Amino acid sequence: MATSNNIKKKKTKPAIISEDQITKKQSTLYAFISFAVVVVLWQLAVLFLPNFGNIFPGPYDVVALMIKIVKEPVGRLTLFAHLGWTLKRIFIGYIIGAVIGVITGLAMGTSKLANAIISPVFEILRPIPAIAWVPMAILWFGLGEASKYFIIGFSTFVICALNSIAGARATSEKLKGAARMLGASERQLFSKIILPSSVPQIFAGLQISLSASCSTILAAEMVRSEEGAGWLILRGMNTGNMTLVLVGLIVISVTGLILATVMRAIERKAISWSFRGK
Amino acid sequence: MKLSKMKKKNNKVKYILISIISFTVFLIIWYMVTDVFKLVKPISLPSPVKVLESFINKFTVKRPDGSTLQAHVLSSLRIVLTGYIAGSIVGVPLGIFMAWNRKADMFIRPVFDWFRSVPGMGWIPVMILIFGINIASKAAIVFAISFVAILINSYSGIKNTNPVHMWVAQTFGASNKQLLFRVAIPSALPHIFTGLRQGLNQAWASVVAAEMIGSNRGLGYMIQMNRENSRADLIIVGMLSIGLVGTILSFVLQKFEDKYVRGRH
Amino acid sequence: MNNEVVIKCENISKTFPTADGTAFDVIADFSIEVNKNEFVVLIGPGQCGKTTLINIIAGLEEATSGIVTVGGELVTEPDPKIGVVYQETNLFPWLTVMGNVEFGPKAQGESKASRQERAQKYIDLVGLTGFENQHPNKLSGGMQQRVGIARVYTNEPLVLLLDEPFGHLDAQTRYLMEEELEKIWRQERRTVLFVTNNLEEAIFLADRIVLMTNCPSTVKQEYIIDLPRPRDITSREFLKIREEISKNLDLTS
Ligand SMILES: Nc1ncnc2c1ncn2[C@@H]1O[C@H](COP(=O)(O)OP(=O)(O)O)[C@@H](O)[C@H]1O
Ligand SMILES: [Mg+2]
Numbered sequence: 001m002a003t004s005n006n007i008k009k010k011k012t013k014p015a016i017i018s019e020d021q022i023t024k025k026q027s028t029l030y031a032f033i034s035f036a037v038v039v040v041l042w043q044l045a046v047l048f049l050p051n052f053g054n055i056f057p058g059p060y061d062v063v064a065l066m067i068k069i070v071k072e073p074v075g076r077l078t079l080f081a082h083l084g085w086t087l088k089r090i091f092i093g094y095i096i097g098a099v100i101g102v103i104t105g106l107a108m109g110t111s112k113l114a115n116a117i118i119s120p121v122f123e124i125l126r127p128i129p130a131i132a133w134v135p136m137a138i139l140w141f142g143l144g145e146a147s148k149y150f151i152i153g154f155s156t157f158v159i160c161a162l163n164s165i166a167g168a169r170a171t172s173e174k175l176k177g178a179a180r181m182l183g184a185s186e187r188q189l190f191s192k193i194i195l196p197s198s199v200p201q202i203f204a205g206l207q208i209s210l211s212a213s214c215s216t217i218l219a220a221e222m223v224r225s226e227e228g229a230g231w232l233i234l235r236g237m238n239t240g241n242m243t244l245v246l247v248g249l250i251v252i253s254v255t256g257l258i259l260a261t262v263m264r265a266i267e268r269k270a271i272s273w274s275f276r277g278k
Numbered sequence: 279m280k281l282s283k284m285k286k287k288n289n290k291v292k293y294i295l296i297s298i299i300s301f302t303v304f305l306i307i308w309y310m311v312t313d314v315f316k317l318v319k320p321i322s323l324p325s326p327v328k329v330l331e332s333f334i335n336k337f338t339v340k341r342p343d344g345s346t347l348q349a350h351v352l353s354s355l356r357i358v359l360t361g362y363i364a365g366s367i368v369g370v371p372l373g374i375f376m377a378w379n380r381k382a383d384m385f386i387r388p389v390f391d392w393f394r395s396v397p398g399m400g401w402i403p404v405m406i407l408i409f410g411i412n413i414a415s416k417a418a419i420v421f422a423i424s425f426v427a428i429l430i431n432s433y434s435g436i437k438n439t440n441p442v443h444m445w446v447a448q449t450f451g452a453s454n455k456q457l458l459f460r461v462a463i464p465s466a467l468p469h470i471f472t473g474l475r476q477g478l479n480q481a482w483a484s485v486v487a488a489e490m491i492g493s494n495r496g497l498g499y500m501i502q503m504n505r506e507n508s509r510a511d512l513i514i515v516g517m518l519s520i521g522l523v524g525t526i527l528s529f530v531l532q533k534f535e536d537k538y539v540r541g542r543h
Numbered sequence: 544m545n546n547e548v549v550i551k552c553e554n555i556s557k558t559f560p561t562a563d564g565t566a567f568d569v570i571a572d573f574s575i576e577v578n579k580n581e582f583v584v585l586i587g588p589g590q591c592g593k594t595t596l597i598n599i600i601a602g603l604e605e606a607t608s609g610i611v612t613v614g615g616e617l618v619t620e621p622d623p624k625i626g627v628v629y630q631e632t633n634l635f636p637w638l639t640v641m642g643n644v645e646f647g648p649k650a651q652g653e654s655k656a657s658r659q660e661r662a663q664k665y666i667d668l669v670g671l672t673g674f675e676n677q678h679p680n681k682l683s684g685g686m687q688q689r690v691g692i693a694r695v696y697t698n699e700p701l702v703l704l705l706d707e708p709f710g711h712l713d714a715q716t717r718y719l720m721e722e723e724l725e726k727i728w729r730q731e732r733r734t735v736l737f738v739t740n741n742l743e744e745a746i747f748l749a750d751r752i753v754l755m756t757n758c759p760s761t762v763k764q765e766y767i768i769d770l771p772r773p774r775d776i777t778s779r780e781f782l783k784i785r786e787e788i789s790k791n792l793d794l795t796s
Contacts, residue, residue, distance in 0.1 A: 014457060015380040016437055017444045022384070031388035038389055055407055116293040120301035127521040127528075129483030131399070132498070134490070135505035135513045139322050177603045178633040182647035182698050183623030192650065196637040215397035219487045222399065223502075237403045245403045253395040273637045273678040 057243040062250065065243045074244065075235060077227055083251055086221065086228040089145065090213045090259075093152025098209065101157040102202055105164025110194055122161070130155030130216045134223050148220050155216045156209040163205025167198030200274050203267045210263055214256040229255070324511040332511040333518070343503040345495050347515070351523055353495040354485050357413060358527075361420025362481040369425045369477065370470055373432025378458060390429065398423035398480065399487050411492035416485070423484040424477035431473025435466030471535045478531055482524045497523075549734040550577035550600065550702055555609035556759075557595055569595050571759035573609070577702070580732040584745040586792070587755030593738045594630070596760075597706045600736070601627045614701050623647055626700030630707040632687045634679040640666065640690050641675040647698030658697070665693035668727055685716040692724065702734040709744070721747055725773060742792060746784055747774050754792060764791055 039059050046058035069079045077085075107114040108122070133151050141147035171194045179193045221230020229252040236244030305326055311317045312325035320328070336347040345353070376383045376390070401422040409415035439462045447461045489498030501516035557570040569592035577583045587593055598604035600611050602618045602625065611618040613625055634643050641659070644666055648658035666675060669689035679687055688708050695703060708724075709717040721744055728735065728748075739745050745752050746768055754763040766788060770780055 014378050014444070014454060014462070015383060016377065016439055016462070017441045017448075018380065022380075027384065030384040031391075034385045034388045035392070038392075112289075112293055113296065116296035117300040120297050121304055124518070124521065127524040128517050129486055129520065129524075131483065131487045131490070132501060132517050132520050135501045136510070136517065138505060139508075139510055139513070172633075174629070174631070174633050175635060177601075177621060178627070178629070178635075179646070179650070180621035181601060181603070181623070181625065181627050182650060182694070184646075184650040188650050192646075193635070196635070199637070211397075215399050218397045219399035219402075219490075222402070223490060233400065233403055237406070242403075242407060245407075249396055249400045249404070252397055252400060253392075256397060257395050271637070273680060 055242065057246065061243050062246045066247045066250070069247070074232060075227065079232075079247075079251065082227055082229055082232055083255065086217055086230065086252065087255070089148045089221075089228065090152055090210075090217050092145075093149040093217075094156050094210065094213050096149065097153035097156025098160050098206060100153075101160025101205070101209075102164045104157070105161035105202075105205075106168050106195070106198065108161070109165040109168025109198070110190055125154075126158055126162070130158075130212070131219050134220055138224065143224055148217065148225070151220045152213050152217055155212050159209035159212060160202070160205040163201050163208070164198060167201030167205075168194050170201065171197045200271050203263075203271060207260065207263050207267065210259055211256055214252055214259070218252055321508050321510060324514070328511050329514050329518075332509075333515045336512065336515055342507045342509060343500050343512070345500070347500075347519060350495060350497050350500045350516075351519060354489065354497045355523070357416045357488065357496065358420055358481050358485045360413070361417035361485075362424045362478055364417065365421045365424035365428055365477055365481065366474060368421075369428030369473070370432045373429040373470075373473070374436050374458075374463065374466070376429075377433045377436035378462070394426040394430070398426075398484055402488065406492065416488040416493075419488040420481045420484050424481035427476040427480055428470075428473040431476065432466065432470045435469025435473075436462050438469065439465050467539050471531075471539050475528060475531055475535070478527055479524065482520075482527055486520060547579040548576045549579050549581075549614055550575070550736060551612045552576075552596075552600065553610050555596065555599060555611065556607045557592065557599065557604075558607045568759035570599075570606075571761050573755075573761050575753055575762065577734055577736055579734055582728060582735045582737065582748060582750045584737045584739060584749035584752050585755060586739055586742065586745045586752060587760055588757055589740055591755055591758055591760040593740075593755065593760075594706055597627065597704050597736075597738060601625050601704055623651065623698055624701040626695035626698055626703050628688070628691045628695050628703070628705040628708045630710045632679070632684075632691050634687055634690055634694075636679050639676050639678055640671060640682070643679070643690055644693045644697050646694060661699075662693070662697045665696045668696070668730070669693045670723065683716075684712050685720055688712065688720060689723075692727070696727070696731065696733075700733075702736065705735065705737045707738050707740065710739075717741075717744070722773070724748070729772060742785060742789055743776060746770075746781060746788070747776055752788065754788070 043058045043060060046053040046056060066079065071078065074082070104118060104122075108118055109115075130151050133154050134147075137147035137150045141150055175197065176189055176193055179189055184192055217228070218230040218233065221228040222234045225231045225234070229248050232248035232251070233245050236242060236246075236248060308323075308326050312320065312323055313327065324332075333347075338346060340346055340349075343350075372386075376386055398419075401419045405415040405418040405422070409418055443461050443465065444457055447457055452460065485496065486498035486501070489496040490502045493499035497516050497520050501513045501520075504510075504512040504516065552573060552575045555570055555573040556568070559567045559569060561567045573596065575583070575585075585593060585596070595604065599606045600613070600618065602611075602620045602622055613622070618625070635646065638646065641662060644662040645658045648661065649655075663675070666672060669692055671686060671689055671693065674682065674686065679690065682690065691708065709720050712720060725748055737745075737748060749768050752766045752768060754765070755761070756763045766784070768784065770778075770784070774781060
């Protein structure tokens with residue numbers, strides 16, 4: 001202790017072993033300051049750098065447009081209606097993909113037989129990015145909603161399956177042994193040990209695939225759609241309206257943040273046993 | 279004991295056999311549905327024979343999308359590797375710097391968090407606007423996407439350095455620079471490599487999206503173009519090639535990691 | 544003392560294959576018998592195969608040769624009549640204390656009222672009243688071990704195997720836990736095989752101490768401890784026995 005204090009006097013310590021903690025208030029403050037600096041710099045650049053200002057709208061324009069299209073429709077719909085479409089596509093595709101993915105993953109992670117049967121096809125499909133399914137999905141399901149559910153569903157399926165496999169396989173042999181010692185049957189071993197101990201990893205999959213869905217839906221809508229946040233961006237691109245592009249981007253990223261936060265809250269509730277403290 | 283060992287080996291053979299059978303059944307069903315009973319139109323699902331044929335032919339035939347398969351692959355690889363290498367060169371040091379330096383962390387991280395909340399594909403219009411429709415804008419999209427994963431992992435790698443190791447090094451009088459280069463970075467290497475691997479996967483996945491808008495070559499362009507030509511066989515060839523190249527890329531990086539990182543830990 | 548044999552190991556040997564292809568003999572020709580309601584302590588140096596032996600008796604691992612019977616039946620797989628308390632607790636982190644303790648009877652389909660009544664009894668007995676709804680990650684190491692003990696007792700096994708259950712605890716807690724375990728055992732007699740590498744702990748608890756040799760381990764010597772319970776570790780008799788055994792004991796490995 002004494003030595004480390006002496007050293008501290010001589011030089012500032014690297015952040016990872018520094019003893020002074022940043023309070024939550026401080027970090028919020030810094031976040032706010034840096035955010036404000038970026039916005040101000042952006043606005044200044046638009047105002048005073050002609051090249052930049054010509055192609056890039058400032059934050060003021062973006063916010064103004066965002067407020068405007070809350071009331072006035074772009075295309076057929078207003079901002080929240082577009083967002084609603086995007087959210088609906090994400091949710092339906094996500095839920096279907098997550099259910100199938102978790103079940104498939106748990107089966108593969110638990111049973112060697114299931115793994116042997118499923119893995120050849122799974123291993124071929126797995127590395128194909130969801131976006132690469134867009135043309136095929138359109139051929140199979142047409143230009144409507146079903147193809148979008150399929151694309152989101154596929155991306156969610158792969159991520160959830162991989163995480164569930166990992167979770168099931170990482171189940172501690174010792175805990176399985178303890179359960180058998182207490183008289184659990186093979187089936188109970190699954191429902192009482194493998195399943196609950198995979199839950200944190202399953203949630204990791206649900207979390208990652210939710211973020212991935214926000215990105216995938218954007219791309220899917222940008223390729224082909226008539227409404228949604230991705231369409232706003234596409235429309236902005238096609239009409240040379242960069243402000244609209246940025247509005248679409250901000251809307252989808254804020255939505256993604258909100259979804260991730262909600263998911264994390266659910267996760268904390270569901271697996272409080274795996275978090276230390278409190 | 280010998281018995282149980284043999285049993286294990288037999289089991290392994292058994293499961294490999296099951297896998298082979300399962301895959302064969304999959305192909306047979308696919309073949310039955312398409313070529314034998316013609317339950318679906320070839321335009322939505324061509325037969326496996328047709329796909330294989332198109333795959334082999336695509337190495338020499340440029341029609342209908344203008345390039346051979348290898349030309350598409352090379353074009354995509356060029357974009358991905360450019361963006362990815364740039365993403366690594368910026369992401370790794372910036373991640374380390376942010377984790378090491380309190381001030382950098384507090385000021386850059388909020389901006390970075392904001393940056394990374396933008397869905398990767400959202401960068402397409404921004405990059406096109408800045409760079410125009412060319413290889414630079416596509417590489418920039420790949421950069422923006424791979425950079426995030428790479429930075430986050432380097433950052434958490436350094437943050438997860440065991441403080442005990444740092445204290446020990448300190449009591450031996452190590453300077454801050456030595457702490458960073460002798461303790462923190464070596465112990466963060468596995469994390470950094472995880473980031474490089476994730477970054478590469480995402481980079482490869484993103485090129486497809488990048489090429490769907492304004493290209494004339496590349497695997498993403500190829501599948502998009504063949505949808506317009508209603509050539510499902512070539513779409514599937516394109517998709518399988520994307521999967522295959524992606525797998526090879528992560529395999530190569532994994533081998534590299536095994537050789538240079540894992541051995542030392 | 545009742546002389547009915549409950550745990551019987553006959554000529555157990557265990558060999559592990561090693562990375563370079565040679566065989567590593569951990570246990571060689573090990574035989575032991577534990578009588579009904581007897582408290583036997585197995586003591587030996589670290590890495591001498593004690594955990595391996597416990598796993599074999601518990602049916603979690605297969606012996607290379609030799610047989611194990613518990614209650615007259617051959618052991619081939621884990622069985623609720625053989626209860627194990629592990630060194631690294633192995634509690635189910637997603638279950639509460641109550642959930643862990645009632646796990647066995649619940650898995651075997653016992654009614655809620657009856658199993659929880661028994662679980663509560665043992666939770667009280669190990670001194671965890673009031674902690675029923677806590678998850679293991681909120682408990683100290685000593686408390687976790689108590690849960691492990693209550694969990695096994697609630698399952699009403701024929702025999703109890705304890706593998707260095709207090710090995711990870713600090714000296715103070717360890718001593719406390721030894722006293723409590725001994726008290727519980729006097730209240731609820733069971734056939735116990737207890738593994739340790741701590742001689743004082745062994746003499747404090749055991750009816751009989753079995754000394755193991757280094758690898759490949761086998762029985763070196765046995766001592767009957769007939770001091771009255773509860774024992775005083777500072778008494779002359781205690782120290783005398785301790786000195787006698789420690790002459791024969793090599794705990795370095
Ligand atoms: N599954 C295994 N494979 C190979 N060696 C093992 C295995 N399990 C235990 N061993 C070895 O057997 C020896 C005895 O281990 P263990 O029974 O845990 O000893 P103890 O409990 O007495 O400390 C150790 O050297 C250990 O490395
Ligand atoms: Mg042990």
